[in-house]
Amino acid sequence: MFMTSRRARMAIGVAAVAAMAVAGCSSKSKTSAPASSSPAGSSSPAASASGSASAAWDCGDNGQKITLKIGLFGNFAYKTAGLYDKYQQLCPNITIQEDDIEQSGDYWNKLKTNLAAGSGLDDIQAIEVGFVAQVTANYADKFVDFNTVPNAAQIKSTFYPWKWQMATSTDGKTVGLGTDAGPEAMCFRQDLLKAAGLPNDRNTLAQQWSTWDGFINFGKQYKQKTGKAFIDSVNSIFNAAVYQGNEAYDNAQGKPDVENSDGVKKAWQLAVQAAQAGITAKINQWTKDWNQSFASGTFATISCPAWMLAYITSQAGDAGKGKWDVTSLPGGAANWGGSWLGVPKGGPHEKAAIALATWLTAPAQQLTMWTSQHFWPSSQAAAQDPSVKTATSDYFNNAPIGEIFGNSAANLKMPPIGPYDTDIQTALDTELGNVEQQGKNPQQAWNDALAKIKQVTGS
Amino acid sequence: MTAVREAHAGVLAGTVGHPRKRRPRYALIGSKAAYLYVAPFFVVFAIFGLYPLLYTGWISLHDVSLLNINKMTWVGFHNYTSLWTNHFFLNALTNTITIGIISAVPQLLMALGIAHLLNYRMKGSIAFRIAMLMPYATSVVATTLIFGELYSRDFGFVNWFLHFFGVEPINWVNAPKWQSQLAVASIVIWRWTGYNALIYLAGMQAIPHELYEAAAIDGANRWQQFRKITIPSLRPTILFTVVVSTIGSMQMFAEPYLFGSGTNGGGNGQYQTLTLYLYQQGWQYNHLGFAAAVAWTMLVVCLVLVIINAMLTNARGRRG
The missing domain is CATH 3.40.190.10 (Periplasmic binding protein-like II)
Incomplete structure (x- = not known):
């Protein structure tokens, strides 16, 4: 999801395992708790904006029970942050199944083999900055172009332009929606x-x-x-x-x-x-x-x-x-780093997968990921939210992390x-x-x- | 590696101590049915063995990227000829051989000694034999990760032990060549010694006891018995283990891959083996044609080693 170095990405896998181990151990569970003292995102304008949108959220399931597989690497922490549970409340017909590979090098090796063979793909596939250029150069046709989905212009407007651009091929196809930035x-x-x-x-x-x-x-x-x-x-x-x-x-x-x-x-x-x-x-x-x-x-x-x-x-x-x-x-x-969520074309649940990818990368959810894991939003709408800007971290000696990373971004x-x-x-x-x-x-x-x-x- | 060893283990039991039958007498009865019986194996082999083998050969004559496997450009034997001037390939080839030697030789010697000891009548011999097989039953991933901890520079057991002898902490994953290779070899040794010991033990138990009794009557001590009876009787078994270890080291992948966290095999490729190099070229760098050429070259090297072994076995057979 984030790092460009191969070793780096492996270790995130290790981190994911460590995080799981920590989470499973009650005496240490505090270490994986959010260190930020920023207010919860629910009161923020960005969150409430898409909160109201969720009233009419189209799950894309056509009223049928669907299991969506989402292919990830390392530690995206969606589960830890409670986003899957939240989505399943929003869309009771959808079951989300995570297909996680620890090392993103291995993940990419598998993904490109599957893309070449045209089989074995998940409904959603994460794309990392380390190989996004290979995807846009060779496989832009195999992913849903997010410029053509419903509400494309509105979705696009929430992201940093450079984030959108990096996942866009020379002929203008955008293969993924941004998750975090680094x-x-x-x-x-x-x-x-x-x-x-x-x-x-x-x-x-x-x-x-x-x-x-x-x-x-x-x-x-x-x-x-x-x-x-x-x-x-x-x-x-x-x-x-x-x-x-x-x-x-x-x-x-x-x-x-x-x-x-x-x-x-x-x-x-x-x-x-x-x-x-x-x-x-x-x-x-x-x-x-x-x-x-x-x-x-x-x-x-x-x-x-x-x-x-x-x-x-x-x-x-x-x-x-x-x-x-x-x-x-x-x-x-x-x-340093950053990822996208892409939807391979022609999957059995393409519409539902687009809906889930859109939801997971929407400003409100990016805010949750910031609060929970300090993953910096690639959504400028979320990054400009006061709860991000004014965030401090008591773990990091009350450093104004929102301001520091905001200036960098x-x-x-x-x-x-x-x-x-x-x-x-x-x-x-x-x-x-x-x-x-x-x-x-x-x-x-x-x-x-x-x-x-x-x-x-x-x- | 595992599959090869297991496949041969059964064959082995038959080859030790029993004269081999030249040809089954009932060969002509129902030969058509026999073909039918063996057909499933060959069908499966053709699909999953022969076809990939030939297709790999075909790919190896092309320039083809994993990212676009439908676009193949004919380059003839260029992939093969470029191997011999590619110092990354030559480095991997040398590494494969040296790691193979420093892991196989101590491994087999120790296995021989252990098998000899286990061959004595003693209490709890079953327990010892099970213990011998434990490392083999352990997942190679688990083994390597734990060895990785042992060889950790700042917090590892090995460096802690060495510091009593005034040795400065060694960064095993990126140390001078022989040190790093030794660390990788130690994982292989730990894992396979017990397995080989059991193979030897099986061989030893097929040696007729009368030979030892006769030798004892003639006044030969234990060591002489070991050298003059056990070793010569075990020769086919030893050759088998040597070949299988050789094939195993040709295919060594998981240990160096996990030990060095990737296909580089150390900062200077100190323990990048041929399979790591193949994987790096094919699946990481997407040079599928070149990787296929590496694979075929490995096959040829493997065949050469097997032929050498067959010749050795035959030479001995004629002498006997």
Whole structure:
């Protein structure tokens, strides 16, 4: 649903399992509870607007009992947030069955095989930002075009234009409706910074960390004073900074263009700088060691898209409450991740599936997902809701998360995306990991990464 | 791997210690009915074995993307010739062989020793035999995930143990080649040693007891008995396990895939095996034609190994 890195997405699966384990264990169930103190979405204008619309909601079931299968990966948390129950109250004839694959890499492998074979597809299939460009380029004809559904214009108007655009093919077919988006911020352990005798106030830090250079210099001080790692991984820097350029992995035509990308060049150089300064914890993201480090304080900072707040909360647990804090991302706004819900054409329950996908991504439900999981709405109608804007998080030391992520979302650059982004990013991340963990020569690592990317793109 | 081993396990029991019948005497009676009896297998084999095999061969001569499998471009043997200059493929081939060796050799040696010990009369031998088979019965996914915990850099048991000897924490999932390969091999060893031990044990129990008695009368000690009687009598069994382990390591996938959380097999491909490479090329990068060529090359390598083994067996048979 959200991340572009392959490893990242696997780990969300792990997170999903962890979340389930946590949910099943009553003594720990608080850790998966919403950390936001924002008011419930029900009183908000956006919610009530579509609340009144729901009075005449067309379930698309033609009065028959239907089971809708929804193919997801990782942790969409619709069930946790109670949305399925709510929909089944709205549409008593509909039973929703989740078909979830932990790792979104595996999910995509299965989905593209099914699309190629034209069988085995669910009524709704989630699409992630890592492969949405492959879907629009190759399979736009196999999905319902949301420009042609009833109320298309009204539905379209609720989303951020760039969210709609990313799921739209060159000939104008929109293959999915946006779920969440991933505006990024910087999460930090305010208690560790304080213990190191460094500023720990989020406004002061926002200034000192306004550039990545400032951030890395600050990290060197932290390392000097404590002897400990400042940030979790080079990937934390690279994956954020790469989306701050005009280009990330592709040129404006959506063709891979790593060597000439300003985003990649800058991000690579910053990541290498951090690796060589020794301020990273040398942990691969989404590994067991990484998960355990949220609680143990192995590192003090990590760049965090909105959806990662729930992840940090579940990994750091009750003991981490008030220790973590959030400030804006160095170097400007960036987006990491985001998903869509698509409806394969010609399914037995196409109409009901369109209705469900529309409902799940409608502003009111996006608000619920924000309140419950901190998934940032890709619906601008929901994002502008006061309950989002004024949200603070008591888990994250009362940080004004609505304002911080809202600023990031408002200032996002959306570099062009392409079909190979996930695998290109994995190749670069992996080689940066080698520089960081094995002291590999950066030039050698860069050449090896390019060789790997050639394997991916085949050119 | 599992299927292959199980299929051969039954055959094996018959091959040990019993002279093989050359040809059934009743071959001519009702031969048509016999064809009918075996037909279901061959029909199923043709659909699920032969057709995919040939189709894979056909695909391997084309440039074809998984994203658009109807558009195939003929490239002849280009996919095959490009393999030999592709250092990712050669790396995977080398890895497959080295991991195969460092997992199979200790595994089989230990299995032999354990089988020898279990062959003595003792109390609770059933319990020991069941215990031997437990790792084999454990899901490979569960095994690998637990080994992943053991090999965790910061919180793992292995590094904790090593630190008593002054060893710095090793990042096993992305360590120098031999270290990472050792970690992957250890999973295979743990899982398959008991299974092989049971195979050996079955073989040992088919060795006539008189041989040992005669040797004991001649004054041979236990070790000499083991070397001069057990090992030679077990030779067909050993060859069988060697072949099956070889085929198993050619197909090794789940362990490195789960250990390294993906098809890369470590940051520098330290333990990217051929199947991982095949999967990465075909299903992750969508180069289906190229992946098919890798698959066929693997088949050929496998066949070569089996032929070598058959020749060894025959050579021994002629000597005997």
